Amino acid sequence: MIQFFDVIVVGGGHAGTEAACAAARKGVSVCLLTSNIRTIGQMSCNPAIGGLGKGHIVREIDALDGVMGKAIDASGIHFKLLNQSKGPAVHGPRAQADRKLYSYEIKKLIEGFKNIEIIEETVKKINFGSRAVAGLECLSGLSINCKSIILTTGTFLGGVIHLGNKRTPAGRINEPAVEGLTESFKALGLEASRLKTGTPPRLIKSTIDWKRLDKQPGDIIPTPFSFMTKKIVQKQIECAITRTTEETHKLIEKSIKLSPVYSGSITSSGPRYCPSIEDKVHRFSERKSHQVFLEPEGLDSLLVYPNGISTALPENIQIKMLKTIPGLEKAEISQLGYAIEYDFIDPRSLFRTLQVKEIDGFFLAGQINGTTGYEEAGGQGLIAGVNAANHALRNNQEFILTREESYIGVMIDDLVTHGVQEPYRMFTSRAEYRLLLRADNADQRLTEKGYKFGIVNKIRYKSWKSKEKNLFETNKKLKNFLLSPSELNKLGVSAPRDGRKQTAFDLLKNKGFNIKDLERIYPEIKKTDKSILKQLKIDALYSGYLKRQESDIKSFKKDEKLKIPKNINFREVGGLSNEAIEKLSIIKPETISQASRISGITPVAIVSILRHIKRTAA
């Protein structure tokens, strides 16, 4: 039996669900292919969304009308805005979810699309025509033809779970891996490697001694992720904090040889930033203890996720380890912690649309590209989804986000330009324009573009347009409201020494001058929505620095426009070192700007490429 869809999304994880919904929003027919319907939208590890850098991506996904933000707002049970005491550019919204509810919300959102059909099957083989996707075959014998395929198989490609010295092929605990596909990709010339990641044991809530532990409440007023959510209405819970002890560390050091990485069982690299507890103890031996956050997995869940003790040590060690941690002496394990090793494809083989360069209609998104994190996966899924739909529609459109407009752009540019040595995770420090790419202004940066590309629905667009108008008019009001130094003094505000008049906007630039002060000197402004004022306060605060970046961004944009022809032969450029020629030929940068970011490519080389392009174009 053969079926046909415009776009097939393989995998129902965070990348897959965003991809399916994005493609559906463009109006094409979508098949979401998953080995197990029940695991759609499942959080494999930490039941939390957001954080520093990651939270920014969620906002961007939402600004483009994606599903992650809406799902976490409906299922989040512990919200915390990280770095609240620091500047707005580095605020990271984060929330822990009721795991079951999150998955339920995602499924509900998918069901809202009439043009997404969910098929429960495992993919066996992908059919490629002459350098283009034709369809795929499932284990059951079902064949599906399509115009585009998005592969979002997460950790399932060649997945192997390590627990102590036990090795089990699996994509996730209790779920079979997908075998055979990686070999077929290698046959097409794609480079594959292996990475590892890990997860902590799950504990039974009632066996933890909560009374002894410090509590960590969430924010009193939770900050929603989605721009469309007015208020969080879900019930909120508290978390608790504990720490590892010297005893814990002694135990781990003694048993380190039993851990798969240190026994040599796993040679692939894991994330430096989310190391297992054995990594942490081994590498940071001067630290006497590490924090552990105890996060309940749901409102009525029996389980707790101990954030900070990811491990693959054998079962008996895991049990012993808990006894050394305050509050967990009597804790029982419901699911052991483990490490998982999996295949990923070198993302340098992708265009910024996430299509594989050599194969039309074939897209890769998520952990398969070497990233780690639900948010990173979701961001890629959305991009791949839009472009897969574009390909199916043959509309010659490319939905590409750049570094100066989004963290998603930073991520994709990093992946396709530098490749991956360890699982890629987003940090705010990866963004050159961090002051510009804030969590609070994702809609200002992206919603308009999303609407132009047909993935933002009318309701959201209308809401955005009215906010935009409000921002614009309030901005004007603030900039036209002038006060002389003497007037300022009368109001008890310090005036600048140069005796010039100050606008309300100028005053907002000062850190110490906040909205209450604004309302005092400009009472009329009280009529304006506080959220608008808060937004403008942030803009004012950074305006000096942003102005300085303007010229950088202008030249960046100029360089972005300088496209490198797809058929360029770098050997003909002249003046390039052999190393440079090799790198450029492999990565095939699409713009001068991207070329300049490849390590080892000097500005001299850039000038040479530029001149070559100009000369050959003439």
Next chain:
Amino acid sequence: MKKDTIYASITKNQKTAISIIRVSGPKSSAIAKKLLKKKLDTKVAHLRKIYSINNEFIDQGVVISFSKPNSPTGEDVLEFHVHGSFAVIAKIEEELSKITGVREAEPGEFTKRSFYNNKLDLIQVEGLEDLLDAATDLQRKQANLSFMGSVSSKLELWRKDLIELGSFIETSIDFSDEILPDESIKLFNSQLEGLKHKIKQASDLAKYSKKVREGVKVIITGPPNAGKSSLINCILDENLSIVTDEPGTTRDIISSTVDIDGILVNFYDTAGLHDTKNHVEAEGVRRARELLKISDIQIRVVDGSEASWLENLNRIPKLNNLTIDLINKSDLVEIKTKKNRNCYNVSTKTNHNIKEFKLSLKKNIKRVVNKGFETIIFRERHIKITNMILECLNRIEPKDIYTTPELIAEDIRHSLTLIGKITGTVDVEDILDNLFKRFCIGK
């Protein structure tokens, strides 16, 4: 499109005993075959007969070939060291131009290609320019610092410091649940202050080294007929006068430029700094006042045989403590001066006390440049950018690590970008265009 092969006669077209014609580009070996008829080993000087394409003998000279990338420009290079007659050079260049793909080089094109082939970074190129312009030994030494890459390597140290400071801040941002220990913050502060100090020092010293590049400015002031011109002749007598052909607003008041012990010194002869009703003289006086402001050393000269010499002397505004007073015409009237080392009774006619004066002058000149020698930065462009870096770093307040670390991170990032502007890792096109324009053909 293949790159052109360029040629030019490196030594300026003056009549010299030996002239060098350099060829750079893919056709170099073909040219060697066509004009030399015999094969060449690379990097070895050969004595060869040079022929025209039609086998007509032109000259015999030393020929050296280089294979890319191990050549001055990074391309295949061929050098002809021939007799410096105009006829020989012209004939060789004519033959070269007949070959397709070979043409005369544009100004600075050889250096441009060296830069393109990563043989020189921007600072080295600028250093090379300075080296070529170096007329004095000190200038040569200073230019060499640039050209030999020691400037670039010092900047690299600044860059490393900045990157370390930056990583600390980035950690405090992206790993917010790790609380920063007090010692780390103290360390950050002391590292920041250390770097600022290093950079400020370089900036302060820079203005001294500017003088090395541009020349110490000595202004000679005094009423007419005090003997200023004879004084200049006395100074010139011993030292090499350097002729420059660069026009400029102050340059046309320069009497002479002189190399004194390896230091470039510009002497300005001025109209007297008297108030005057005469319009033309007034203009001269105005210019003299301007000059006074930017001069490093002032020599005041008065005619000692005039009764009012002391009055005349005091009427000349003093520049600073680097002022040497000369009471001239001691052959007519001897004036007893205090044992003040900066005041001499001299005679430009008989050279009385001129030796002592010259010693004092030299001492003062050396005082002006001495600080400026071992500096890192000395071009206007570099100084400007360095001050911008200091501005960024001075804006950082350590207490802000807790409240606005992202702004500190911004200032550090911007500083790194600015360093890149000195070495040419940013804004290359503009710098390139400006720079290569100033080179002459054959360089």
